[in-house]
Amino acid sequence: MxxxxxxxxxxxxxxxxxxxxxxxxxxxxxxxxxxxxxxxxxxxxxxxxxxxxxxxxxxxxxxxxxxxxxxxxxxxxxxIGMLFQGGALFDSMTVEENVMFPLRMFTKKRRKDLIKRVHEVLERVNLEDAALKYPAEISGGMQKRVAIARAIVNKxxxxxxxxxxxxxxxxxxxxxxxxxxxxxxxxxxxxxxxxxxxxxxxxxxxxxxxxxxxxxxxxxxxxxxxxxxxxxxxxxxxxxxxxxxxxxxxxxxx
Missing domain, CATH: 3.40.50.300 (P-loop containing nucleotide triphosphate hydrolases)
Structure with a gap:
């Protein structure tokens, strides 16, 4: 609240x-x-x-x-999770890397554990097949779902x-x-x-x-x-x- x-x-x-x-x-x-x-x-x-x-x-x-x-x-x-107006994804990072970014910033977990969490949220937003793609390779709606996954990855x-x-x-x-x-x-x-x-x-x-x-x-x-x-x-x-x-x-x- x-x-x-x-x-x-x-x-x-x-x-x-x-x-x-x-x-x-x-x-x-x-x-x-x-x-x-x-x-x-x-x-x-x-x-x-x-x-x-x-x-x-x-x-x-x-x-x-x-x-x-x-x-x-x-x-x-x-x-705090933040969903920006334009998505604000990093063009040079894959979907997987974009979603992992807050985890790398705020946690010290092993990469294996980070990957596991990333794929959990990608599956939740129905994007598990787009993990290795770059933002330019997916639609605007998919980009927004990536941004949502990134916003919730830290629970x-x-x-x-x-x-x-x-x-x-x-x-x-x-x-x-x-x-x-x-x-x-x-x-x-x-x-x-x-x-x-x-x-x-x-x-x-x-x-x-x-x-x-x-x-x-x-x-x-x-x-x-x-x-x-x-x-x-x-x-x-x-x-x-x-x-x-x-x-x-x-x-x-x-």
Whole structure:
């Protein structure tokens, strides 16, 4: 569980986060949505320790990050899996080497044990036959699954996903959404997903936070978001073609 309390973050005179309060639950896919500039990326970077907030706290399972010792911060980094927007795979490394990278960085296990763990997660994401291929030799969807395998190879307690469906077709995006959700439940991970993808909201939006101008404008789940009378939220959500079709179907009683 990750709890955000009264978080403030700015750069010079520009205030980005203005008192954010959020709870990201363990074993659930927690989505953060909002327009560009609403503070989503800054919020994630604060949670990752890349930015230091001016005010407020970020608690990991009840302990404030600001109170962590240097050793505890190192341990936390080992417990975090990160799925980057573009996948961020190393072109010069094979799939196997890409997935092994966090293990080599954070563990001192024998190579035989590293290989075993790598192939366990590759099998889990249905890529065991692609281990010796390079990223350029596989599809975009497969590359994203490699990135997911790399993110979970250290058995993280927390998984951060930054626009995981960026650049993917709708069918592949749904596969990635479902995989993220399955792994969240399977490993009992606290998963935070930053996304603009409304299909992701429909597929895996177990908890949803809508940010606007650095504040939490709405919180709920994928069923409640259809019932809200908050005009700011509905304007954002129904700006997508997918949700326009959903609204039309609702209005027609389908």
């Amino acid at each position: 990750i709890e955000i309390k009264n978080l403030h973050k700015g750069f010079g005179e520009e205030k980005i986060l203005k008192g954010v309060d959020l709870l990201f639950e363990t074993g659930k896919t927690n989505l953060v949505i909002g327009q560009s500039g609403s503070g989503k990326s800054v919020l994630m970077k604060c949670m990752l320790g890349l930015f230091t907030p001016e005010q407020g706290t970020i608690e990991y399972d009840g302990t404030a990050y600001v109170d962590f010792s240097d050793e505890q911060k190192r341990e936390l980094r080992q417990e 993280p307690k927390y998984l951060f996903c930054d626009e995981p469906n960026s650049g993917l077709d709708p069918h592949t995006a749904t596969i990635i959404d479902n995989l993220i959700h399955e792994l969240t439940v399977e490993y009992d991970i606290t998963t935070v997903v930053i996304t603009h993808d409304m299909n992701s909201l429909l597929e895996i939006g177990e908890t949803i936070a809508f940010l606007k101008d650095g504040k939490v404008a709405w919180k709920g789940d994928k069923s409640q978001i259809f019932k809200t009378d908050d005009q700011t939220v509905t304007d954002f959500v129904y700006s997508s073609d997918l949700f326009k079709k959903v609204r039309e179907a609702q209005n027609q009683g389908l």
